[in-house]
Amino acid sequence: MTQPTPAKLREPLAEIAACCSLPQALETMGERWSFMILRASFNGLHHFEEFLEELGIARNILSNRLTRLVESGILKRAPCIDDRRKIEYRLTDKGLDLLPTMIALRQWGEKWESGVPSNPVLVDERDRRAIQPISILAHDGRVLTHHDLCWIDIADLNTGAVDDDHEGVVKRIATI
Amino acid sequence: MTQPTPAKLREPLAEIAACCSLPQALETMGERWSFMILRASFNGLHHFEEFLEELGIARNILSNRLTRLVESGILKRAPCIDDRRKIEYRLTDKGLDLLPTMIALRQWGEKWESGVPSNPVLVDERDRRAIQPISILAHDGRVLTHHDLCWIDIADLNTGAVDDDHEGVVKRIATI
C-alpha cells in the first residue's frame, strides 16, 4: 500500500548548491514580474490599481506577486488611513537594497539590448552627473573583471592585517 | 467575417515602458534557470551533461534555455574538436558582462536571505582580499542610495564641462 510519492514539481532553486545564496535570491526575485513590480515601487507606485495600469499585468498574477513579495519581506503592506479601501505597498529596507542589482541589470540591458542610452538618465541629484556603471571593485577601488576573481576559503581570507602569502586557492571564476 | 484577434499570451515585457531597458534585460535573463545556467558557466561548466548534473534541471528545459541564451548572444555554442559528440557552451562578452549583476544579486541574497557570509568567498586574486559590496557610485566615487538619485532629461545632463544650475528635474526615484 505504498502511496506513490506525489511528484514535487518546481523544487525550490535554493536546494541546489547550498554554498551560494544566488539561488535563494532567485527564489522570489527570479519570478516573472517581480523586478517590474520592484521598479514600479522605486518609481513611486504604491497601490494595486497603479501597478495594474502601469504594468499591464493580470489582476490575479499581480495579487499573487504582491503577496509573495510581502511574504519575502521585500514589500510591506499597510492599510491607508485616509481611504480604507486602499492598501499601500512600500519597499522595505530589504527591497530598497535591491536597487544596485536592478540598476546593474538595467545598465546591462542598455548596453547590450537597446543599444542607445536611455532617456531620462539616472543621475546623482547633488551634481546632476550620471552615475558610474555598476562594477566589481577591489578593496582599494580598482575595477575587477572575471579574470581577477577567485574563490578562497573564508579561513584564508586576507583581511589586510597580515600580508603574507596564503595557499588556499579554491577556484578561479574565469575560464574563457 | 472579422477573425477574433488571437489572444497574444505572454506579451514580451519589453513592450511595456519602452523608456527603460530593464524589461528588455528581463526578457532573457528573467526566466527561471537562466541565472543558474549563467552562474554555472562562470564556474567553468561548458557541456550539456555538466549543466544537467550540476543544476538538476530537466533535459528539455535545459535544451530550451541553452538555445534561448545562445539566441540572445549570452552564450555561444561550438562543436568540440577533440570529441565531436560534445558541444561547448561558452560565455560571450555580453554574457561575461552580466557578472556585476549576478554578484549584486548574490550579495543581496547573502545579506538578506541566508544571513551568513557564504564560504568560499569571492576575492581579488591579486591581494586575496574580499571584493567590495556592489553599489551605486557617483562620478566622484561617493556611494549613492535611492535618496540621492533622480532622473533628468539627457539634454540637461551635467557633463562636468559646465557647472551652472539646471532646471530639468524629471522625477525623484525615492519615495520612502
Place this chain on the structure above:
DNA sequence: AGTTTCTAGTTGCAACTCGAAACCTATTTA
C-alpha cells in the same frame, strides 16, 4: 564488424502557472 556507452537532444504526458474576464466584498462618492 557489432555491440555498448556517451552526448545532446526530441517527444509524450501530467501537473502546474499564466492571462483574461467575470465575480465578490468593503468602502467612498454622487
Place this chain on the structure above:
DNA sequence: TAAATAGGTTTCGAGTTGCAACTAGAAACT
C-alpha cells in the same frame, strides 16, 4: 440609495515545466 472605486478571488483555456522514455550521431570496447 445607487453607482463607482479598491483590492481581491474564481473560473477556465492556453502555455510552460518536469519527468521519463525514446532517438541519433559519435566514440569505445570485444
